[in-house]
Amino acid sequence: MPIPVESFFIDRTSSVPLQVQLQRQIITGVTEGRLRPGDALPSSRRMAAHLGVARVTVVQAYAELAATDYLDSLPRSGHRISDRIERRIDPPAVAPGVQHFDWQRKIDGRFARSARTDRVTDWRQYRFPFVYGQVDPELVDHAAWRDCAVRALGRREFASLTADLYNEDDPELIDYIARHILPRRGIRARPAEILLTLGAQNGLWMAAEVLLGRGGRCAVEDPCYPGLREILAQTRAEVVALPVDAHGLPPEAIPAGVAAIFTTASHQCPTSSTMPLDRRRALLDCASRQGFAVIEDDYEFEMCFAGAPSPALKAMDVAGAVIYVGSFSKSVFPGLRMGYMVADPAFIAEARALRGLVMRHPPGMLQRTLAHFLSLGHYDAQMNRMRRIYAERRAVMAQAITENGLIRANGGAGGSSFWMSLEAGKDSRILAQALRAQGVLIEPGTPFFAREQDGAGFYRLAYSSIAAPLIEEGVARIRAALT
Structure with a gap:
């Protein structure tokens, strides 16, 4: 070049x-x-x-x-x-007499300390990657996405893509989300109640900043999504961890004085249990009585293999206390980093202003490309294909788990993973380390719990990134490592 x-x-x-x-x-x-x-x-x-x-x-x-x-x-x-000179990557030398700048006196390291260290970035190099949140590239309609990107770059639309939208979002994408995506969850929303985000993580961060940036008290599920714990570690809020049961978060366990609770009611992360309707009603009644906001992370509602999914908490929310966080990471592809929030216009206006301070808006090119991908039917076609293939992989994995005598921690029928438990005395971190040498990746349970030691007896097996023919052998290797 x-x-x-x-x-x-x-x-x-x-x-x-x-x-x-x-x-x-x-x-x-x-x-x-x-x-x-x-x-x-x-x-x-x-x-x-x-x-x-x-x-x-x-x-x-x-x-x-x-x-x-x-x-x-x-x-x-x-x-x-020339290619005949050997290269070396060395930091630039400090000139004689110049004192190197001491960054350790300028930063306190709080962000680095809270960052997860258990992720394996080169997971594609492993033959049996039971890792969550990644996708098999074969399931993504590359040709359709490329066609939509070309459409977005067309002369007729290029002027709008090159403009700074300030704090606004692509009206075509917002319209499609309002008329086609949200109704599948039973949610009715106006454009003023919808805000685009750079994925669910970004939405959770904005909710935490708006509601808890000045301190306060909040409640989270235990275990819960580790990324949420990373976010809340940066606020001045007191975080109360509430143990979940087979039906998710128990409303009666919510203490008084919390400003917000974070829940994954549809597919509890990481157990994949689904909160029943009566408990959802009880949670909303509790929010109304105590006056706390409910942040609903509905990160994987598309993956349900036991009939129609239950309506979202937001769909049942008549008081307007629920902030709904959705994402296209699981249904399109993770690298897209595009999601949305649905909430009362007052909250959305504040979150929009916060987003504007940080990044104005998600890239217009991605917004318009995604709008085409949705409106031209590619999204529905890809989701149908993913559901069918994930259902096949889930059946293969369930059978392999049973045949190898592994222990499932619950019987959830949603999501793209299984939450597993170990026999007493075994540690999932040690198991994960041993399996890496055999080309097998699993997720230890420790990052999901408020007290890491509580998760040592659990691990997660996901099947979104591993082909069905490899599942049986991968599970068999897990069984062998446990004996």
């Missing part, structure tokens, strides 16, 4: 000759890996004009670098970085 001419400069106050300064910059760029084999240098004429030096100065610098194998000189193609 061409190297921008702006990458080079000279210091006219230095005693180092101009030709040598240019040579040193190119050599440093090569050895540090910033300039890579095949990269094209600016022409000598253009470089001379940019630096304000005689062209012969640049010609001589290039010639000496070519003679020492840093550059290749190609007929009619100028000069390119």
Whole structure:
């Protein structure tokens, strides 16, 4: 690729000759890996004009670098970085007499301390990746998404994509969410009640900032989504962890004085249990009496394999206390990072202002591409395909779990994973470490609990990222590691 001419400069106050300064910059760029084999240098004429030096100065610098194998000189193609020089990636040296800036005195590390360290970024390198939140690329309709992106880049729509929307969202996407996505959850909402987010995580963060940024008290499920625990660790709020049972969060356990509760009523994270209707009504009644907001993370409502899903809490909410958080990460693909919030207009207005301070709005290109993907029927087609394939994988995994004598911690029929338990005395962290050497990835239960030791006897097996023919052998390897 061409190297921008702006990458080079000279210091006219230095005693180092101009030709040598240019040579040193190119050599440093090569050895540090910033300039890579095949990269094209600016022409000598253009470089001379940019630096304000005689062209012969640049010609001589290039010639000496070519003679020492840093550059290749190609007929009619100028000069390119050679592949004959070994690169090293070293931090830039601090000049003599200059004290290195002490960042440890400027930061307190609270964000790094709360970040998860259990994720495996190279999960595709493992043959049996039972990891949650990732997707088998074969299930994503690449051709359809590409077609929608091309449509969004068309001349007729390009002007709107290049504009700053300030705090607003793509009206076509908002309209489709309001008329087609939300009614499937029993939710009726006007545009003023909908806000786009960069995924569910971003929505949960905005809810926490608006409701708890000045402190207060909130309640979460235990176990719960680790990302929520990371978010709440940055607020000044007191966090009360409420143990869940086979039906999710028990409303009678909610203490007085909380400003908000966070729940995954449809598919409890990570147990996948579903909160029954009578408990949902009791939760909403409790919110009305005590005056707390309910943040409903409905991250995976599309994945239900036991009849029609129950209506969302938001659909049953007549008082307007529920903030509904949805996401396209599981139904389109995780890398899209697009979601939405549905709540009272007063909350949405405040959350919109907060979003505007941080990022204005999600990228217009992604918004319009997603709008086409939804409106042209590609979303429904992909969801139907995913449900069918996930149902097949779920059946294969359920049978493999039974045949290998593994223990399921609950009988939930939703989501794209199984919540598993271990025999007394075994630790899922040790099991996960042993399985990695055999190409098997599982999720230990410890990050999901307020007290990590409470999760040592649990682990999660997901099937969204592993093909059905590999499931049986992967589960068999888990059984072998336990014996």
